[in-house]
Amino acid sequence: MSARPHSGPQPSRRTILGLAAATPLAMTGVLSLGAGTAHAADSAYVMVYFTEANNLGAGTDYGLHLAVSPDGLNWTPLNQNNPVATPTAGALGLRDPFVMRKQDGTFVVLATDLKGTDWNYNSQYIHVWDSADLRTFTGYRRLKLHDMATHSWAPEAFWDAGRGQYAVIYSSVNSSGHNVIMVNYTSDFVTASAPQVFFDAGYDVIDGNMTVGVNGVNYMYIKKNQTLVGTRSTSLNPGSFTEFSTGVAHGGTEAPTVVKSLTSNTWYLWGDTYTPNGVYYAWQTSDLASGTWTALDQKTYTQPLNSKHCAIATITTTEYNNLLTKWGAPAWNRLKSYNFPDRYVRHSGFAGRIDPYPIAPFADSQWKLVPGLADSSAVSFQSVNYPTRYLRHYNYDLRIDVNDGTSTFAGDATFYRTAGLADAGWASFRSYNNPTRYIRHYSYALRIDPISTATERQDATFRVGY
Incomplete structure (x- = not known):
């Protein structure tokens, strides 16, 4: 009974355009929970x-x-x-x-x-x-x-x-x-x-x-x-x-x-x-x-x-x-940090960063992963609660800005999804117009940097989920 008083007598939770979405299971075989009345299948x-x-x-x-x-x-x-x-x-x-x-x-x-x-x-x-x-x-x-x-x-x-x-x-x-x-x-x-x-x-x-x-x-x-x-x-x-x-x-x-x-x-x-x-x-x-x-x-x-x-x-x-x-699965995603897994990618004051869950307002951590503005085979991150704004780099720092329709903005807001640099089952995101740099967090702020060390690879790895 969540969020009740704490003590004493109580009163009388498919890959499309590079995003993780739920995919139908293709499992077969007989499995059993071994307790209760679970079906064998x-x-x-x-x-x-x-x-x-x-x-x-x-x-x-x-x-x-x-x-x-x-x-x-x-x-x-x-x-x-x-x-x-x-x-x-x-x-x-x-x-x-x-x-x-x-x-x-x-x-x-x-x-x-x-x-x-x-x-x-x-x-x-x-x-x-x-x-x-x-x-x-x-x-x-x-x-x-x-x-x-x-x-x-x-x-x-x-x-x-x-x-x-x-x-x-x-x-x-x-x-x-x-x-x-x-x-x-x-x-x-x-x-x-x-x-x-x-x-x-x-x-x-x-x-x-x-x-x-x-x-x-x-x-x-x-x-x-x-x-x-x-x-x-x-x-x-x-x-x-x-x-x-x-x-x-x-x-x-x-x-x-x-x-x-x-x-x-x-x-x-x-x-x-x-x-x-x-x-x-x-x-x-x-x-x-x-x-x-x-x-x-x-x-x-x-x-x-x-x-x-x-x-x-x-x-x-x-x-x-x-x-x-x-x-149906959600039309949005959340991105969990690999090496700070209690934290998720969010915007705050329009700046990109990772913060601990729960995040308020929670919509700051929701993103629509859409076809890349500069390359449709890549991905761009559209803010759910500021849908005219996209995550982009500016002087290597990440923030959400209104799409001004320029090719510069499109390039700054486009990223190639790759296998996670620290874990291939997760994801990393390489900049479209700075291809030696990846999205990573540094002191919890998001930026794009060249990646070489083990720590940097972890900083640049995220789980795309819900």
């Missing part, structure tokens, strides 16, 4: 999330957002990072969406009934949608979970095979005044059993995330004292889970999401920081039972722009391709 991932940006200004939307990824680490927001569904009852907004493939192969989406940051808004309900393929969302309704004068935060669900029902877990305040993880059981997400306490640590815990059936053990990660902590049980019975792991955090961290690689024996743990425009961090382990995690290099993953409190599910190649076809 799953080979990609879908993420659901909401957005908060610019201190709850432009870019903030409490609707259901989707992104897809072939590797579960780098994400392509769909529908231009706009919502694909919005609640029409209750608070008329959502937080903390969750997606799960049901036993019949279709999907269900759950979410907190809350719009914005009114933590005193107490809803006994959660939002629910059905979806055959995540291209349409039907049967919108709210599911009542309890009659208590408290909230129903961060709902998630899992299949309890022993009961032959789905368990819906969520955070509510109990009679002792602290948050516990509650559970209701349902067969249809239309009606549910009476609530029970699923996990009570004796102090405030929220954001339960379940991984079922890994070598006979079930795992639930929670937020405790601003860290992500694991619990486990050999059963799925309420009251059976106990803490076991070393807590991980990057500052104040919440919203744990555990997902397994589809191509290796690697597990990833995602966590979200509190603030609007929060930052995701990720950890990995090859042994879920160990309860120890190693921080991932931020070069290896990129959250969807402005994303908050995500959930991730596995999907098939066909579903991945169909989602891209239906909703």
Whole structure:
């Protein structure tokens, strides 16, 4: 439940003209998540999330957002990072969406009934949608979970095979005044059993995330004292889970999401920081039972722009391709620095530089990579929020200027995309009219320079993504 109060009892995210765009998967073969009810043919991932940006200004939307990824680490927001569904009852907004493939192969989406940051808004309900393929969302309704004068935060669900029902877990305040993880059981997400306490640590815990059936053990990660902590049980019975792991955090961290690689024996743990425009961090382990995690290099993953409190599910190649076809990849890109991977290319005061994410206003870091103004086989960087301006060099410094239509401007604003000088899987950009020079950062400012040293090669390497 992103951006809630930090402590004490809680109140009652194809190459065209040289740019990276999402490409349809061409994977084949049988892959399995090894937990839950993932299909044997799953080979990609879908993420659901909401957005908060610019201190709850432009870019903030409490609707259901989707992104897809072939590797579960780098994400392509769909529908231009706009919502694909919005609640029409209750608070008329959502937080903390969750997606799960049901036993019949279709999907269900759950979410907190809350719009914005009114933590005193107490809803006994959660939002629910059905979806055959995540291209349409039907049967919108709210599911009542309890009659208590408290909230129903961060709902998630899992299949309890022993009961032959789905368990819906969520955070509510109990009679002792602290948050516990509650559970209701349902067969249809239309009606549910009476609530029970699923996990009570004796102090405030929220954001339960379940991984079922890994070598006979079930795992639930929670937020405790601003860290992500694991619990486990050999059963799925309420009251059976106990803490076991070393807590991980990057500052104040919440919203744990555990997902397994589809191509290796690697597990990833995602966590979200509190603030609007929060930052995701990720950890990995090859042994879920160990309860120890190693921080991932931020070069290896990129959250969807402005994303908050995500959930991730596995999907098939066909579903991945169909989602891209239906909703489309963004018309813009972001460029991540190779050696400062928390920073992205942006303009500030019309000067080009790299700054840490989140960037305000976030549109300063969005670029349309268009055919080069001087050579259509190259690329020019058109500002999204100043569309008459392009990134160009002037006395070797980079800035965004209005295109004056001259050949000099066109040459200054045109670059050839090459394999990354520090990593061939990334990208570097060579100046059209100063062909011995490449775009690089120096003291975080962008310029074009000759490149010779290892440090300079890293300074001149960027990931083109979203």
